[in-house]
Amino acid sequence: DIVMTQSPDSLAVSLGERATIKCKSSQSVLYSSNNKNYLGWYQQKPGQPPKLLIYWASTRESGVPDRFSGSGSGTDFTLTISSLQAEDVAVYYCQQYYSTPQTFGQGTKLEIK
Amino acid sequence: EVQLLESGGGLVQPGGSLRLSCAASGFTFSSYAMSWVRQAPGKGLEWVSGISGSGGSTYYVDSVKGRFTISRDNSKNTLYLQMNSLRAEDTAVYYCAKGNCNGGSCARDYWGQGTLVTVSS
Numbered sequence: 225d226i227v228m229t230q231s232p233d234s235l236a237v238s239l240g241e242r243a244t245i246k247c248k249s250s251q252s253v254l255y256s257s258n259n260k261n262y263l264g265w266y267q268q269k270p271g272q273p274p275k276l277l278i279y280w281a282s283t284r285e286s287g288v289p290d291r292f293s294g295s296g297s298g299t300d301f302t303l304t305i306s307s308l309q310a311e312d313v314a315v316y317y318c319q320q321y322y323s324t325p326q327t328f329g330q331g332t333k334l335e336i337k
Numbered sequence: 338e339v340q341l342l343e344s345g346g347g348l349v350q351p352g353g354s355l356r357l358s359c360a361a362s363g364f365t366f367s368s369y370a371m372s373w374v375r376q377a378p379g380k381g382l383e384w385v386s387g388i389s390g391s392g393g394s395t396y397y398v399d400s401v402k403g404r405f406t407i408s409r410d411n412s413k414n415t416l417y418l419q420m421n422s423l424r425a426e427d428t429a430v431y432y433c434a435k436g437n438c439n440g441g442s443c444a445r446d447y448w449g450q451g452t453l454v455t456v457s458s
Contacts, residue, residue: 225399262442264444264445266382266445268382273432273448273449273450273451274374274382274432274434274445274448275448276437276444276445276446276447279437279444279446280444285446315381317381317382319382319384319444319445321442321443321444322442323442324384324387324396324397324398325384325396325397325398325399326372326384326387327384328381328382328383328384329381330381331381331382
């Protein structure tokens with residue numbers, strides 16, 4: 225199984241500042257035949273289901289604010305929130321869908337400083 | 338509007354069975370892969386099982402292989418998860434999630450609100 229490791233486990237950022245969350249996979253999730261990274265990012269607020277933010281590592285889902293961006297390739301990925309808003313307080317998860325089981329990272333809890 | 342509505346959760350004794358259902362609407366159900374993802378109380382997300390749009394391909398995490406069966410009825414726009422030989426560690430909220438492609442290797446773009454399964458004596 226591919227192990228997904230996020231860092232940090234928790235993060236406190238001031239409003240308007242940048243938040244950066246890292247995700248590392250135990251093996252590459254880049255499929256060479258189509259040059260796509262099979263990596264998604266999700267946001268989960270308390271009492272709600274997860275919401276897809278980013279897929280193919282860097283493609284923003286429709287309706288997601290452009291302050292959210294994803295980058296990286298192979299085994300190392302980053303989710304960046306360029307200017308933190310109060311509504312961004314949540315737990316963020318990365319997930320690989322390169323192979324089954326389609327494993328998630330352990331989650332990063334983002335709070336306001 | 339895409340909607341996914343799970344049902345069938347509840348309290349069950351260890352060793353018991355439950356069948357979860359997920360009624361889908363607002364999209365061409367047979368064109369998209371579907372998955373079940375669970376979340377134990379206070380814990381992270383765990384992918385449990387997936388199925389292709391046609392239902393011809395199914396996938397499971399090792400911890401549920403041989404105990405859980407995923408299926409779909411494309412004529413009823415419904416996804417199922419038959420759960421047998423339930424264990425305490427299966428206690429979780431179970432989410433139905435839609436893939437953003439037909440095959441198995443997809444991100445999950447829509448999620449239901451979840452149904453709680455509690456395995457306890």
